[in-house]
Amino acid sequence: MTEKPTESVEAFRARARAWLADTMPLRDDARPPGFTEDDTAEWERARELQKLLYAGGFAGIRFPTEYGGLGLSQAHQKAFDEESAAYELPLLLNLPSFAICAATLLDTGSEEQKRERVGAAIRGEEIMCQLLSEPSGGSDLAGLITRAERSGDDWILNGAKTWSTSAYAADWGLCLARTDWDVPKHQGLTMFLVPLKGTEGLTVNRIRMVNGSREFCEEFFDDVRLPASSVVGAVNDGWTVASRQLFHERNAMGGASPYVSGRGTMRVTPHPTPLDIALSRDRADDPLVQELLGEYLALRTVHEQTVGRVSRAIGTGALPPASSSLLRLLYAEVQHLGADNALRIAGASIGVGSGPQPGIDGRAGVGFLMRQGASLGGGSTEIARNVISERVLGMPREAAADRDIPFRQVKRGN
Incomplete structure (x- = not known):
């Protein structure tokens, strides 16, 4: 990651303190718990706040300058987090858009994908999500059966995903699909960038949770056509991309992501x-x-x-x-x-x-x-x-009946 601290942490802190006081609204801790049926306004608000951060020079603090960030150090990010604790920030965008999806594209995406998708996220123009889990997959991500097949220079995507956080609000999703059924399951996967707004053949449904939230979604792909430029990384090397994505997800969940800005990731008071x-x-x-x-x-x-x-x-x-x-x-x-x-x-x-x-x-x-x-x-x-x-710890691997055999031969269901 490019890191070019062009001003001291103290100067950055002072500039952030003054700008926040002049520009950003104070946080409202009196907001009631729970989630509304229609939270469109909250996502639009998050985009507006992110655009304010970008205009003020405080967006993408840890992201490289060549992709729209500031390229500053973790000390700069910590200073901003401390100064902004009392203010309303676009925390909705931290997970999964910045800490997981944008971070994964930085590591594995093409230059075009990094410039366009990461840059647009930092500017507050786009939101990204993950499309990984499947209804029949459980914890075995590599056992997924959503498939992508070549059609000329394009790919045709069919299948289903579930438990996708905030997919209804996102513009793009990182979707892992099977592209080769004749190799072991980890070797036949490819990661795709899928546009989620107005895409023909794509259906997104929201799932209600016990707390009233409908932030999780399920998606159905029926002959969704994707251009070759949608591939992230290399064809049939999607597990490499997914592994990096899971690294960033675990980092984010554990509180160690360098790409989270502000304190928290939720829309409501913790x-x-x-x-x-x-x-x-x-x-x-x-x-x-x-x-x-x-x-x-x-x-x-x-x-x-x-x-x-x-x-x-x-x-x-x-x-x-x-x-x-x-x-x-x-x-x-x-x-x-x-x-x-x-x-x-x-x-x-x-x-x-x-x-x-x-x-x-x-x-x-x-x-x-x-x-x-x-x-x-x-x-x-x-x-x-x-x-x-x-x-x-280097302990022996758990036994797996489907290891090293073509995925086409793996028994599924009954």
């Missing part, structure tokens, strides 16, 4: 922590509550320190890129413990929002309902444990 719940009830002096708080705060601190340590080690080559799964796993453990201990401190009122501060209780209740999401996003925690054991 779920209250156990400390927030304890303070709202004036129970911080209760010995049992202190034990629950200590357990949570200690694990959160371990995660925060591990993010820096593992990120530095990956950067120097002391640890392999697969070590990002450590951060992804720790993130899930912190989220689970936070939701569980918030519930233990709040008691039954968390379910109905009837405590001394109903707004906090309501958000904590939603947080508990969604706790398992931390086990699934970025690949399941079970997969993370496998990756750590096999690729970081």
Whole structure:
């Protein structure tokens, strides 16, 4: 990544502080929990805010200058995050558009794809998403059956994807498809950039989750035609692209992505922590509550320190890129413990929002309902444990009946 700090961190911080105060609206922490049926306005707002950042010279802080970013250091990004904490930012765009999709294109895309797609995202003109999981695939991403077949110079895409975060709001999707059925499953895949607006043969449906959100989607491809320029990386080398994409996803989930700007990735105020719940009830002096708080705060601190340590080690080559799964796993453990201990401190009122501060209780209740999401996003925690054991610790690989045989011969379903 190009890194050209042209001004000191202190000067950058001072410039950001003044610009934020003059330009950006303050964050509204009083917003109610939950999601609206029609959130089009929120996505349009995110685009507007990103355009403001770009016009002010604060968009794409860690992205290379040749693709529209500033090419600055992580210290510059941290300074901006600290100064912007009180302001409304386009956090919706952090995941998956910047931290995963744009980052993957930087590593594996063509010069044209990087200039056009990454540049447009930084300018606030386009949003990207991932099209990876499939209805029949479970955690076996390489076992996907969405297919792309040549038609002259084009490709024809058929199949289905699911659990695609924010696909309904995105302009482009990174879609992994099978292009060769006569080689082992990892070798016959190709990554494509698929336009999601007005594409003939493409259907996008939204999926309602337990918290009322409809941010996940399912997609159906019926003879969707794509030009040869849609291929990311090389034909039949899509697993290389997907592996890099999963690295960025685990980094993002673990809190170590250099491409996230601002604090957070969600549209709503973050779920209250156990400390927030304890303070709202004036129970911080209760010995049992202190034990629950200590357990949570200690694990959160371990995660925060591990993010820096593992990120530095990956950067120097002391640890392999697969070590990002450590951060992804720790993130899930912190989220689970936070939701569980918030519930233990709040008691039954968390379910109905009837405590001394109903707004906090309501958000904590939603947080508990969604706790398992931390086990699934970025690949399941079970997969993370496998990756750590096999690729970081060097333990024997898990047995696989479909290894090294042509995918056409792999038995599926019944």
